[in-house]
Amino acid sequence: MALKRMDNVGIVVADLGGAIDFFLELGLELEGRATIEGEWAGRVTGLGDQHVEIAMMRTPDGHSRLELSRFLRPEVIADHRKAPVNALGYLRVMFAVDDLDETLTRLFKRGAELAGEVVDYEGVYRLCYIRGPEGLLIGLAQELR
Secondary structure: OOOOOOOOEEEEOOOHHHHHHHHHHHOOEEEEEEEEEOHHHHHHHOOOOOEEEEEEEEOOOOOOEEEEEEEEEOOOOOOOOOOOOOOOOOOOEEEEOOOHHHHHHHHHOOOOEEOOOOEEEOOOEEEEEEEOHHHOEEEEEEEOO
């Protein structure tokens, strides 16, 4: 049996509404919101008795999803949002955009900050990393050709 696709990337946040608003501004679409709890959910995650609010965000092309989760129970026990770019583990989500400058202008109004600077990679891409809601590291790329 072959791998079919990557279904989604999950990000845990403290402010679900703020994260939804930020990713809507970026251009993702809210596919749906739900509350997940119960014995079956705890068996999947290994967390036991859990209660989580989630929002599924979809890219405009319909191929990728971002699952935003806010844990009500159990409490969050670790915070990796301030980890540097060279930290081990999951790093960032990268999005392709049509106009990097226009996207940054909109996201700066929502509190985003550049992690470094906007760079031109060999005339092929303009790239940057930003810190989005709650310090989440997000990559943005504009193809130049």
